[in-house]
Amino acid sequence: MVSAGSRAGSGNEAVVRLVDVHKRFDELVVLSGVDLMLRAGETTVVIGESGSGKSVLLKHIVRLLRPDRGEVYFHDQRIDNLTERALVPIRPRFGFLFQLSALFDSMTVGQNVGFPVAEHTRLSRKQVDEIVARKLAMVGLDGIQSKWPAELSGGQKKRVALARAIALEPELILYDEPTTGLDPPRADVINELILKLKRELSVTSVVVTHDMSSALKVGDRIIMLYQGKFIFDGTPESIMRCDNPLVRSFVEGRCSEELLQALHEKGEA
Amino acid sequence: MISALGGRTIASVSAMGQLSLFVWQMLRWLVVGVPQWRTWRRTMPLFYEVGNRTLPVILVTGTFVGLVLAVQSYDQLRAAGFEQRMGVLLSITLVQELGPVLAGVMLAGRVGGALTAELGTMRVTEQIAALQVMGADPIRQLVVPRFLACLLLAPLLTFFCDVAGSLAGWFVAVRLKGIPSGPYWYYIRDAIETWDVGVGFAKSLVFGAAIAIIACYKGFTCRTGAEGVGQACTESFVISFIVILMTDFFLGTFLSGLYRGIYGFKSLV
Numbered sequence: 001m002v003s004a005g006s007r008a009g010s011g012n013e014a015v016v017r018l019v020d021v022h023k024r025f026d027e028l029v030v031l032s033g034v035d036l037m038l039r040a041g042e043t044t045v046v047i048g049e050s051g052s053g054k055s056v057l058l059k060h061i062v063r064l065l066r067p068d069r070g071e072v073y074f075h076d077q078r079i080d081n082l083t084e085r086a087l088v089p090i091r092p093r094f095g096f097l098f099q100l101s102a103l104f105d106s107m108t109v110g111q112n113v114g115f116p117v118a119e120h121t122r123l124s125r126k127q128v129d130e131i132v133a134r135k136l137a138m139v140g141l142d143g144i145q146s147k148w149p150a151e152l153s154g155g156q157k158k159r160v161a162l163a164r165a166i167a168l169e170p171e172l173i174l175y176d177e178p179t180t181g182l183d184p185p186r187a188d189v190i191n192e193l194i195l196k197l198k199r200e201l202s203v204t205s206v207v208v209t210h211d212m213s214s215a216l217k218v219g220d221r222i223i224m225l226y227q228g229k230f231i232f233d234g235t236p237e238s239i240m241r242c243d244n245p246l247v248r249s250f251v252e253g254r255c256s257e258e259l260l261q262a263l264h265e266k267g268e269a
Numbered sequence: 270m271i272s273a274l275g276g277r278t279i280a281s282v283s284a285m286g287q288l289s290l291f292v293w294q295m296l297r298w299l300v301v302g303v304p305q306w307r308t309w310r311r312t313m314p315l316f317y318e319v320g321n322r323t324l325p326v327i328l329v330t331g332t333f334v335g336l337v338l339a340v341q342s343y344d345q346l347r348a349a350g351f352e353q354r355m356g357v358l359l360s361i362t363l364v365q366e367l368g369p370v371l372a373g374v375m376l377a378g379r380v381g382g383a384l385t386a387e388l389g390t391m392r393v394t395e396q397i398a399a400l401q402v403m404g405a406d407p408i409r410q411l412v413v414p415r416f417l418a419c420l421l422l423a424p425l426l427t428f429f430c431d432v433a434g435s436l437a438g439w440f441v442a443v444r445l446k447g448i449p450s451g452p453y454w455y456y457i458r459d460a461i462e463t464w465d466v467g468v469g470f471a472k473s474l475v476f477g478a479a480i481a482i483i484a485c486y487k488g489f490t491c492r493t494g495a496e497g498v499g500q501a502c503t504e505s506f507v508i509s510f511i512v513i514l515m516t517d518f519f520l521g522t523f524l525s526g527l528y529r530g531i532y533g534f535k536s537l538v
Contacts, residue, residue: 062402084406091404102399105391116403 013040014075015172015204016061021070023056030056031067032228038172043198043205045219047212047250052225054208055099058174061206062094063087074172092120095165095173095203099180101157103149103164109136110145113164120168135163138200139193155186162193166201173197175207179214187214194218212251216240224250291408291486295416298409308413315418322379323372323426330371331363331430335437338362343446352442353452357460359438360431364461364469368431369423370517373476376423377509381484384415385505388488389498397489407489416481423477424470431469464532468524475520476513483509 016038023031030053038044038061046054059065060072063079072080074090082090103112113132117123123131129145136142139159149157158178165173175194179187191214197203198218209215215222216236224232224239224247232239232247239251249256255263302308338359346352388411391397400407435457442448484505491501528535 059398064398064401084401088404088406091402094402096399096402098395098399100394102395104396104399115405119403119405 014038014073015040017071017073018057018060018067019071019073021057021060021067021072023053023060023065023068029228031060033070034225034228034230036223036230038204038206040171040204041198041202042220043194043207043218045207045209045215045222046225047209047215047222048225049250050210053228054225055176057225058096058176058206058208061172061174062091062096092116092168093170093172095168095170097158097162097165097173097175097178099177101149101154101161103152103157103161105149107149108145109141109147109149109152109160112149112160113145113167116164116167131167132163135167136160138166138196139163140189155182155189158182158190159193162190162197166197166203169201170203172204172206175205175209177209178207179209179211187211190214191217212253287490288482288486291412291489292482294408295412295482295485298406298413299416302409302413303417308417311410312414312417315414316422319376319380319418319422320426322383323376323422324429326379327372327375327426327430328433330375331368331433332437334367334371335359335363335434336441338367338434339438339441339446343441352446352448354456354460355442355448356435356438356453356457360435360457360461361465363431363434363438364465365472366517366521368427368434369469369472369476370513372423372427372430372473373480373513374510376419376426376477377480377484377506377513380419381480381509382502382506384481384484385488385491385502386498388485389491389501392489392491393493393498412481412485412489415485416478419477419481419484420474421477423473423480427469427473462535464528468521471524472517472520475516479512479516480509483512 014037016036018034018036021031021034021036022029034057036057046057048054056065060067060080063072063082067080070080071078074093077090079087079090103109104115107115110129110132113135114128117128117131121128132145133142136144139162141156141159141163144152144156144160149160152160162178178190178194182190194205194207195218198205205218207215207218216239219236222232222234222236222239223230226246231244232242234242239247242248242251246256248254339355342355342358343352346355346358388397391411397407397411400410439450439453442453443450487501487505487508491497
């Protein structure tokens with residue numbers, strides 16, 4: 001097994017550190033002693049099978065979940081043991097793009113994007129509106145402030161959610177399956193936006209995805225989770241040369257030999 | 270069997286602990302939020318929602334309960350020679366018991382279920398997690414305004430239920446049965462004390478608070494998927510209904526004992 005923390009300290013400053021993180025839901029072990037260091041300005045892509053714990057890992061980073069054992073640090077501050085109230089000043093430094101966008105149904109697009117700004121600053125409504133327009137323009141959607149989330153397509157929802165995630169100019173953006181459910185051209189729009197935000201805002205990013213073309217395009221580093229542990233940690237180039245059969249089958253989108261055999265056996269029975 | 274029993278006991282204790290923590294957090298945010306204008310700005314639309322959804326059905330229910338009570342009690346009271354005091358029986362029953370209970374049940378059915386569905390859907394679509402990630406406490410944002418709306422509107426809705434029932438009773442007594450209007454109102458004024466109105470008011474406050482807490486808690490803790498939300502709505506109504514009836518019994522017993530202790534026995538005839 002590869003420890004993603006083994007490369008720690010070799011590059012830029014660590015923005016996030018996970019140390020020996022364990023998580024289980026009832027009998028199901030999801031994370032089993034995960035070590036991870038995210039360096040400033042880097043885009044880390046987490047890949048793995050469905051149910052391998054990618055989203056759970058992401059939720060530990062923003063402390064939506066607490067580890068059963070282990071520690072989570074944001075810069076040098078330990079955050080896994082903080083109360084919700086103590087997390088309030090830290091949370092605006094994170095941006096999170098949810099898999100289902102998670103736009104508030106009862107608010108317009110403008111209100112959604114302006115929500116974190118209104119919540120954490122004392123800016124006037126006019127100033128908030130200006131920020132909203134700027135952020136929506138960054139994702140190519142200025143002018144739709146008065147629309148409701150229900151009136152948007154899946155891709156537009158993701159882009160509005162992204163505008164909301166960057167409204168407070170966070171230093172760390174986490175993307176949970178950003179291209180899932182989108183057609184290839186729209187998925188590529190999201191990929192381009194991830195690259196653009198990295199370029200323009202110099203943010204640190206973590207992208208959880210199944211989409212290998214997206215992973216190869218946006219990632220500076222790719223790690224693969226399997227049964228609660230990292231089995232690969234390297235560059236997009238090195239994953240293409242990796243000879244681990246589990247990594248290979250995922251990268252090539254191929255069913256594993258055991259699963260294939262089991263399917264054939266069941267078919268014959 | 271012992272293991273299953275133990276498991277259930279642990280689950281029940283754990284659920285009670287979770288609920289207590291939820292209520293504690295809500296009360297803390299309530300104390301912080303009540304003096305703040307933004308809390309009331311979030312609550313105003315809910316006043317309309319709760320009132321608008323519940324008032325028509327409460328007026329209809331109150332009216333028919335008043336009509337039925339009057340029709341059913343008239344013959345018995347007439348046989349005993351107390352028909353002119355029919356208004357007293359109706360008013361005491363409505364003000365102390367049926368008004369708060371009916372308003373509570375209607376509130377639980379019309380509003381409690383809707384609140385659970387709304388919050389449950391927000392949880393399933395990760396909108397509650399999005400609030401948390403943005404450093405906005407979901408209990409402060411979502412639960413406190415809904416609690417305030419239910420708590421403050423329950424007595425008002427009870428008042429409308431009492432008025433509708435009393436007018437319906439008057440209609441049967443005076444218009445249909447020929448009881449003189451003067452004595453009808455005289456005996457009511459003579460028998461109904463501030464205490465009786467206070468009992469109804471106290472009960473309705475407790476019911477409003479219980480409905481809001483149960484509905485919001487069920488929404489916040491519902492299982493994922495449409496089935497999870499549906500089940501949470503059903504449980505929310507059933508639990509609210511049982512809690513209303515049980516609380517009514519215990520509060521009624523306690524308050525009537527308290528009345529006897531302070532003022533002695535009160536005869537209505």
